[in-house]
Amino acid sequence: MFTSVDDVAARLAETGYLASPAVATTVFLADRLGKPLLVEGPAGVGKTELAKAVAEVAGARLVRLQCYEGVDESRALYEWNHAKQLLRISAGRDETWDETRTDIFSEEFLLPRPLLTAIRGDDPKVLLIDETDKADVEVEGLLLEVLSDFQVTVPELGTVTATRRPFVVLTSNASRELSEALRRRCLFLHIGFPDEELERRIVRLKVPGLDEALARSVVRVVGALRAMDLRKLPSVAETIDWARTLLALGADSLDETVVRDSLGVLLKHQDDVLKATAKLDLDAL
Amino acid sequence: MTAPAGVAERLTTLVAALRAHGIRIGTGETVDAAQAVAALGLTDRETLREGLAATLLHGTAQRPVFDPVFDLYFPRGVGAPEQEAAGREDLRDRLASALAANDRAMMGRLAVEAVDGFGGYGSSPASDGWSSYQTLDRLRPQTLLARVRDNVRAQGGGSGFTDRLLEDEIRRRIEAFRGLVAAEARRRVAERRGRDEIARRAVAPSADRVDFLFAGKAQLAELRRAVQPLARKLATRLAARRRRAARGSIDLRRTLRGSLSTGGVPMKPVLRRRRPVRPELVLLCDVSGSVSGFSDFTMLLVQALHDQFSKVRVFAFVNRIDEVTGLLVHGRADPEGLGARIQAEATLTGWHGSSDYGMALGEFAERYGAAVGPRTTVFVLGDARTNMSDPNLAAVRQIAERARRVYWLNPEQTASWGTGDSAAPDYAELVEMHECRNARQLSDLVARLLPV
Numbered sequence: 001m002f003t004s005v006d007d008v009a010a011r012l013a014e015t016g017y018l019a020s021p022a023v024a025t026t027v028f029l030a031d032r033l034g035k036p037l038l039v040e041g042p043a044g045v046g047k048t049e050l051a052k053a054v055a056e057v058a059g060a061r062l063v064r065l066q067c068y069e070g071v072d073e074s075r076a077l078y079e080w081n082h083a084k085q086l087l088r089i090s091a092g093r094d095e096t097w098d099e100t101r102t103d104i105f106s107e108e109f110l111l112p113r114p115l116l117t118a119i120r121g122d123d124p125k126v127l128l129i130d131e132t133d134k135a136d137v138e139v140e141g142l143l144l145e146v147l148s149d150f151q152v153t154v155p156e157l158g159t160v161t162a163t164r165r166p167f168v169v170l171t172s173n174a175s176r177e178l179s180e181a182l183r184r185r186c187l188f189l190h191i192g193f194p195d196e197e198l199e200r201r202i203v204r205l206k207v208p209g210l211d212e213a214l215a216r217s218v219v220r221v222v223g224a225l226r227a228m229d230l231r232k233l234p235s236v237a238e239t240i241d242w243a244r245t246l247l248a249l250g251a252d253s254l255d256e257t258v259v260r261d262s263l264g265v266l267l268k269h270q271d272d273v274l275k276a277t278a279k280l281d282l283d284a285l
Numbered sequence: 286m287t288a289p290a291g292v293a294e295r296l297t298t299l300v301a302a303l304r305a306h307g308i309r310i311g312t313g314e315t316v317d318a319a320q321a322v323a324a325l326g327l328t329d330r331e332t333l334r335e336g337l338a339a340t341l342l343h344g345t346a347q348r349p350v351f352d353p354v355f356d357l358y359f360p361r362g363v364g365a366p367e368q369e370a371a372g373r374e375d376l377r378d379r380l381a382s383a384l385a386a387n388d389r390a391m392m393g394r395l396a397v398e399a400v401d402g403f404g405g406y407g408s409s410p411a412s413d414g415w416s417s418y419q420t421l422d423r424l425r426p427q428t429l430l431a432r433v434r435d436n437v438r439a440q441g442g443g444s445g446f447t448d449r450l451l452e453d454e455i456r457r458r459i460e461a462f463r464g465l466v467a468a469e470a471r472r473r474v475a476e477r478r479g480r481d482e483i484a485r486r487a488v489a490p491s492a493d494r495v496d497f498l499f500a501g502k503a504q505l506a507e508l509r510r511a512v513q514p515l516a517r518k519l520a521t522r523l524a525a526r527r528r529r530a531a532r533g534s535i536d537l538r539r540t541l542r543g544s545l546s547t548g549g550v551p552m553k554p555v556l557r558r559r560r561p562v563r564p565e566l567v568l569l570c571d572v573s574g575s576v577s578g579f580s581d582f583t584m585l586l587v588q589a590l591h592d593q594f595s596k597v598r599v600f601a602f603v604n605r606i607d608e609v610t611g612l613l614v615h616g617r618a619d620p621e622g623l624g625a626r627i628q629a630e631a632t633l634t635g636w637h638g639s640s641d642y643g644m645a646l647g648e649f650a651e652r653y654g655a656a657v658g659p660r661t662t663v664f665v666l667g668d669a670r671t672n673m674s675d676p677n678l679a680a681v682r683q684i685a686e687r688a689r690r691v692y693w694l695n696p697e698q699t700a701s702w703g704t705g706d707s708a709a710p711d712y713a714e715l716v717e718m719h720e721c722r723n724a725r726q727l728s729d730l731v732a733r734l735l736p737v
């Protein structure tokens with residue numbers, strides 16, 4: 001899919017994703033080695049966005065399995081369309097049960113879910129298993145199975161084997177530690193907060209109206225906040241939101257008033273706001 | 286750079302070193318890493334670093350262990366820099382500009398120069414090693430703060446709201462530079478220690494002088510066979526110490542009380558009577574990959590000496606701690622299998638497989654605090670390498686307060702204490718820590734330190 005690490009970075013950038021060297025290198029290897037990519041990191045650093053960008057670059061369909069507490073096989077893998085099956089049973093009164101049964105457990109009544117969808121068909125796909133840590137441990141077992149062989153067995157239909165393996169991205173906030181076995185299947189990538197230069201480029205790209213000097217100041221303030229001992233540090237998503245807010249406020253540079261009034265965009269907890277206000281001398285006036 | 290054959294070898298030594306630091310790496314990952322090297326090439330060191338991290342690591346917590354090890358096996362340079370050693374003031378000037386410009390690449394090069402110029406110590410420069418502490422002590426980068434700040438301001442980078450951020454930003458850059466200096470000093474020490482290693486192997490030492498940390502399978506087996514004879518010898522020495530103690534020291538209070546009848550002149554010294562009960566022993570053993578040879582041997586030795594004590598309890602940990610006294614008692618017949626049995630039957634790891642002293646010691650203090658009392662002597666066995674996690678000094682303090690004595694036996698040479706992720710100096714401030722690199726040192730220490 002890619003010719004080099006630089007090629008990865010360049011083509012992701014065309015879609016609006018600015019990859020750090022670590023991100024570009026790991027995406028390149030995931031493609032070369034044909035291994036799933038496990039991306040861990042704090043909220044809002046672009047984990048989900050990365051999968052979307054890879055799909056766009058590859059001209060692939062993005063198949064997304066959003067994990068949550070209680071997600072199960074019928075949501076992740078496949079399910080039979082019971083309503084439709086019932087209709088079919090009541091419609092075909094003259095058949096033998098055997099005939100009916102063969103018919104209702106056929107393709108027509110199958111509801112494929114993301115994991116099955118991702119391994120069927122010949123078109124290129126990116127399978128995004130988002131927030132894997134939110135799912136229960138049993139689902140992890142299922143993922144392990146699917147990601148080992150890239151095949152799924154539907155007892156009534158037989159085994160589906162991927163003819164074309166999807167590019168797999170799993171994301172995690174590490175709210176729960178994923179099992180060692182699943183980790184071993186994957187290449188590991190930690191995305192942390194970007195360095196100053198990269199974050200400035202992201203801001204400029206996402207908020208084109210903001211001038212260079214202000215973008216630089218925005219990133220410096222965010223950097224200062226991240227060095228504080230806060231309950232929740234502002235992420236890239238918040239930096240972008242703040243930049244947009246400043247643009248909307250028509251600010252052309254930072255001052256105490258504008259920072260104090262818009263700090264809530266960056267910090268979500270009241271005690272964080274208070275702490276930052278004090279440390280940044282915002283109540284000096 | 287080196288030919289691919291050399292790379293394969295360096296990769297396997299890198300993997301071995303990471304394993305020694307408690308990172309579990311299977312053959313699958315090693316193969317992936319080799320493929321990564323082939324796909325990425327060797328021209329860009331940072332790309333290689335990321336590629337190896339992606340293939341070999343499984344979690345964020347392992348990265349702080351990985352980076353310094355990578356720096357050792359894939360160093361930026363080898364040996365000393367080419368140019369003439371610069372003077373201190375010249376170096377500080379250039380460092381000031383690099384800090385002002387936040388030029389990380391330049392800061393890296395200056396760190397190399399700084400260690401070269403100011404980090405060597407010994408009778409002739411660098412004959413004994415390289416010290417980041419000494420480098421930073423001579424260079425004093427923290428004193429550049431005001432100068433760098435004024436520079437940045439003079440160049441117009443200091444106006445407006447963000448000027449208030451400037452000093453802290455510079456402080457963080459100086460901190461980063463200190464880290465770079467530490468990495469370079471570590472690399473040089475390793476270069477030297479590599480040579481030492483070769484030198485030591487050339488004169489194959491006897492098994493009891495082989496470092497536990499470097500002992501091979503055969504040498505460990507030989508050591509295990511030596512446990513019983515060694516235990517007998519030690520028992521004799523302990524008995525002698527016990528007799529001496531029984532003859533005992535003078536009990537001053539009782540001697541003076543007795544002297545009241547003789548007008549305060551102490552005529553009859555009263556000897557302290559030995560307590561009839563034998564002391565209790567508690568062992569806390571790190572059994573993670575890096576130090577398991579040392580722990581296994583020590584546990585066997587203590588078990589062989591168990592009738593010298595009223596009670597011996599043994600606990601093993603990696604990042605969780607569990608009691609293994611029973612395994613030890615029942616396993617006397619099969620000393621080879623001890624390590625495997627402990628790994629299989631005790632709960633030693635939680636979410637990950639690397640050692641975490643803070644967690645393990647904390648869990649001990651919480652769950653087994655009652656095992657330690659005023660008659661208990663506690664031995665902690667391990668290298669104090671915390672994998673960068675919190676050493677939990679409070680837990681050690683708590684254990685030390687309850688115990689009669691706490692000793693820490695560290696299988697690493699004293700010179701390595703405090704390097705990398707070693708929290709040895711911190712622990713050594715709270716409890717008596719001894720270097721215990723081989724069986725000979727161990728038996729000396731046991732004979733000297735075991736309570737009688």
Ligand SMILES: Nc1ncnc2c1ncn2[C@@H]1O[C@H](COP(=O)(O)OP(=O)(O)OP(=O)(O)O)[C@@H](O)[C@H]1O
Binds near residue numbers: 017020042043050240
């Ligand atoms: N390197 C980047 N290049 C471009 N945009 C980025 C980059 N990093 C983050 N962003 C932007 O930051 C925002 C948050 O990204 P995203 O939702 O992917 O975060 P996440 O890591 O998945 O967070 P969560 O853990 O909350 O799901 C998005 O708007 C994304 O466009």
Ligand SMILES: [Mg+2]
Binds near residue numbers: 049
């Ligand atoms: Mg997301």
